[in-house]
Amino acid sequence: MNDPKKQLREKLETCYAEYHRQWMQLPAAELIQKAEEIAAVQLMAKEAPNQVSAEQAEYLLQFKNPLEVVSDGWLAENGSDVSIIDKELSHVLWRLIDTGDAEVIYETESLEPEKLYFGVFHIQENGNETRFASIGNHDLLYTADQLRRYVQYEDAASTFENLYPNRVEITEHEFDRYVRERLDDSCRVAGAFHIDFDKGEFSGLRIMGGWESFQIKDICSAVSHAMRKEGADTEEQWDRLLDRLRGKEITPNNQYRFLEGERSLRPEEISFSGDIDQNDNLLNFYVETNFNVDEVFGTDVMTAENDDFLNVYADYDLEENCVCDTLTVLLNCANGEQFVYKYQMNAEEQAVMTQKMDAYSMERFGESLSDCRKQYLEEDAQPSQTLSL
Known part of the structure; x- marks a missing residue:
C-alpha cells in the first residue's frame, strides 16, 4: 500500500534539491534578499512530512511542486516565524484547501485534481466548547465509530477533539458557513456534527433532512451493531447503522x-x-x-x-x-x-x-x-x- 506521507517526503526532497541547485547559482546579494523565502523552504522541506496527516499529504501530492505551495502559504501567514510550526502548518494547509486558490495558482499533476473531503465539528465537553474542521471523509459511520471508541476508552485521548491531531479551529461563523455548504450538497463537506457530551447528545446533519439528534449511547450501540457483522461491506454497515437508529431520534415529541x-x-x-x-x-x-x-x-x-x-x-x-x-x-x-x-x-x-x-x-x-x-x-x-x- 502506498504511504502518502512517505511519497510526500520523497517529492519534497526532490523539490528541495532543485531549489538548492538554483540558490547555488545566485550572487550573495540576491541570496540575502531571498533569506526569508529560503528559510521557509528549508523549514517546510524538513517539517512538513512530520506534521501533515495522510489526507493532507495526499492533497499536497497533487501539485508538481508541493514545496512551493506550502512554503508560499507559510510565508503569507507566518513570515519567518518557525516557533509555531506544529500548530500553524495545519492552519496554512486548511486555508489553501478551503479557498481552493492553490489549485488555480500552482501547476497540478493532473487536469482534474482529486476531491478533498472534510468534516466540521461543534463539541461541548466538561463545560468547554470548541469548533474545528478536520480533513478526511468524516461521514456519520466513521464519526460514530470514533465516538464509540472514545466513549469506551479504546482511544486514549483526554478529550474528543484530541482524536483529530491535525484539526483546525474554526469560528462559529465558519461552522455555520460549512453547514450551509453541506446542505447545498457541495460534495466537500462529508459531515457536520454537534456532539454535546455534557448532555449526552449527538447531532448529525443530513443533506435532505437537516439536523437529527440522538442519545450518544444509542449512537455507540448502533455503530457497534453495524461494525460487528462478519463480512459486512460498507454499504451493509450503513444499512445496519441506520436501521438501528430508526425511531431513536430526539425530537420535541419524544422528549x-x-x-x-x-x-x-x-x-x-x-x-x-x-x-x-x-x-x-x-x-x-x-x-x-x-x-x-x-x-x-x-x-x-x-x-x-x-x-x-x-x-x-x-x-x-x-x-x-x-x-x-x-x-x-x-x-x-x-x-x-x-x-x-x-x-x-x-x-x-x-x-x-x-x-x-x-x-x-x-x-x-x-x-x-x-x-x-x-x-x-x-x-x-x-x-x-x-x-x-
Missing part, C-alpha cells in the same frame, strides 16, 4: 417527562410477570406494581376516586450488557387516554433490577442474561448470505 416521587424503589418491591419480549437488542420486562407507585413515581393513581392505573416496563440492553437506566411508565387514564413517562433509576435500583432480571430470565427461559446476550451476539454476527450461481 419524555421524567417522574420523581418521595422515595426510590426498594429491592423487595422489584418483581416481574408475563413474558419477556425481545425488540432488536432490548429485552423488555413487565414490572409488577405491587407497591405504592404514587410514592415512587409522584403520580396520583392510588386514591379511591381515581380509576387511572400504571404499566411499568424495564429494558435490558444486550448490546451494552446492562440494564437501561430508565423505566418506561405508561399512565392509562379512565377516559382512554394514555401518556408515556420515564423514571430515572439510581445505581442501587439498577443493580437490583439486573439481579432480578437475571433470575427471572432463568425462570422463564432457563437461560441467564449472559446466555441470552451470547446467543444474540452470535446470531447478529453471522456473515451475510450471498447467492452462488
Whole structure:
C-alpha cells in the first residue's frame, strides 16, 4: 500500500534539491534578499512530512511542486516565524484547501485534481466548547465509530477533539458557513456534527433532512451493531447503522417527562410477570406494581376516586450488557387516554433490577442474561448470505 506521507517526503526532497541547485547559482546579494523565502523552504522541506496527516499529504501530492505551495502559504501567514510550526502548518494547509486558490495558482499533476473531503465539528465537553474542521471523509459511520471508541476508552485521548491531531479551529461563523455548504450538497463537506457530551447528545446533519439528534449511547450501540457483522461491506454497515437508529431520534415529541416521587424503589418491591419480549437488542420486562407507585413515581393513581392505573416496563440492553437506566411508565387514564413517562433509576435500583432480571430470565427461559446476550451476539454476527450461481 502506498504511504502518502512517505511519497510526500520523497517529492519534497526532490523539490528541495532543485531549489538548492538554483540558490547555488545566485550572487550573495540576491541570496540575502531571498533569506526569508529560503528559510521557509528549508523549514517546510524538513517539517512538513512530520506534521501533515495522510489526507493532507495526499492533497499536497497533487501539485508538481508541493514545496512551493506550502512554503508560499507559510510565508503569507507566518513570515519567518518557525516557533509555531506544529500548530500553524495545519492552519496554512486548511486555508489553501478551503479557498481552493492553490489549485488555480500552482501547476497540478493532473487536469482534474482529486476531491478533498472534510468534516466540521461543534463539541461541548466538561463545560468547554470548541469548533474545528478536520480533513478526511468524516461521514456519520466513521464519526460514530470514533465516538464509540472514545466513549469506551479504546482511544486514549483526554478529550474528543484530541482524536483529530491535525484539526483546525474554526469560528462559529465558519461552522455555520460549512453547514450551509453541506446542505447545498457541495460534495466537500462529508459531515457536520454537534456532539454535546455534557448532555449526552449527538447531532448529525443530513443533506435532505437537516439536523437529527440522538442519545450518544444509542449512537455507540448502533455503530457497534453495524461494525460487528462478519463480512459486512460498507454499504451493509450503513444499512445496519441506520436501521438501528430508526425511531431513536430526539425530537420535541419524544422528549419524555421524567417522574420523581418521595422515595426510590426498594429491592423487595422489584418483581416481574408475563413474558419477556425481545425488540432488536432490548429485552423488555413487565414490572409488577405491587407497591405504592404514587410514592415512587409522584403520580396520583392510588386514591379511591381515581380509576387511572400504571404499566411499568424495564429494558435490558444486550448490546451494552446492562440494564437501561430508565423505566418506561405508561399512565392509562379512565377516559382512554394514555401518556408515556420515564423514571430515572439510581445505581442501587439498577443493580437490583439486573439481579432480578437475571433470575427471572432463568425462570422463564432457563437461560441467564449472559446466555441470552451470547446467543444474540452470535446470531447478529453471522456473515451475510450471498447467492452462488
